[in-house]
Amino acid sequence: MARIEVVTVAGRERLKQFIALPKELYRGDAGYVAPLDMERGEVLSRKKNPYFAHAEAELFLALRDGHPVGRISAQICRLEQEKRPGTGHFGWLDAIDDGAVYEALLAAAADWLRARGMHRMVGPFSFSSNEETGLLVGGFASRPMLMMPYHANYAAEHVERAGLAKVKDVIAYEVDESMYKPMGSSRMLQKWQADGTVRLRGLDMKNYARDLRVILDIFNDAWSDNWGMVPFTEAEISAAAKSMRPLIDPDLVVIAEVKGEAAGMLVCLPNLMEAIRDFDGSLLPFNLFKLLWRLKRKTLTSARIPLMGIRKTHHGSILGAALLPLMFERLKEPFLKRGLERVELSWILEDNMPMRRVIEGIGARPYKTYRLFEKALASGGG
Secondary structure, X not given: OOOEEEEEOOOHHHHHHHHHHHHHHHOOOOOXXXXXXXXXXXXXXXXXXHHHHOEEEEEEEEEEOOEEEEEEEXXXXXXXXXHOOOEEEEEXXXXXXXXXXXXXXXXXXXXXXXXXXXXEEEEOXXXXXXXXXXXXXXXXXXXXXXOOOOOOOOHHHHHHHOOOEEEEEXXXXXXXXXXXXXXXXXXXXXHHHHOOOEEEEOOOXXXXXXXXXXXXXXXXXXXXXXXXXXXXXXXXXHHHHHHHHHHOOHHHEEEEEEOOEEEEEEEEEEOHHHHOOOOOOOOOOOHHXXXXXXXXXXXXXXXXXXXXXXXXXXXXXXXXXXXXXXXXXXXHHHHHHOOOOEEEEEEEEOOOHHHHHHXXXXXXXXXXXXXXXXXXXXXXXX
16 A cells, blocks of 8 residues: 655645645535635635734645545644643544544644644634534534534544544534424513513624624623633634625624623524535636525525623623523514524534523524544654
């Protein structure tokens, strides 16, 4: 068998190979839709992705007989170092069904991190916990979802055989109209609304940038103590606002205000992967027009809630416990009116039982599981 060579991604041609590899591996799989090549290129761009203002990374390709058979990244985030010194990340992990390829890729990432003083490797993150997180280990044939990764069913076994161990699972839930169960008291909501305690509103498109900033500020606060969390920076908030705008329906965003101050939020985005299911990653020559038409006609049937949370000042209170169910109830009517049938809520830490109880309380069921792995990086190698 030909020797495996792991090379750094340098130059346009190698980057194209890095982006294209998953399409070669997963094309035809029920759970996979190729993301847009252009969007992947922007995420990987050190000039365009604000992640690189506080991080450094290297991309690697595994070659056999000169042909790409695997890929991986290694990255160090300075915001991560402030919370968990010495922890580096790997991500963008995809490869053929060959343990030797996984071992070579993970060794290359470990060596790169070790050389920069890291003593622990955790992942996959592409590139951070605010982006694609975890290795798919359950739900392989489930519908592809916006900003959620896909991996082959052999990947986890090869990662474990390469010496990495599970550190955490994260879960994706789904719920549809037949499963949904309202929680909380409508009388209580009416009381809170009548006395001005609680106000639920949609996104104000005239003040789009302001409201997105409010939403991501709540997110940073709500999840600040959670495992693996790093905050959105100002530059990342601006970039997220720009990238999300084509998908935003202001009626599918809920902001909860308590006594006039933003206290909770929920963002539901139509599932872009439905709209690009037949594009194979390309917008050329006519797919851009198809995409705009499909989004304009609002014919998509699935959506994802990637952002939701309650400010920490309301954690543990009766009002705080009621805000998420109330926001879900507010979302129901515009969700169904748009013709959406199913929504994914993701991702949720496996041990975040308060959030899981709320989500399961509205009838949602876990349907996909993603795993994070870790490995100690001894100074001598391996």
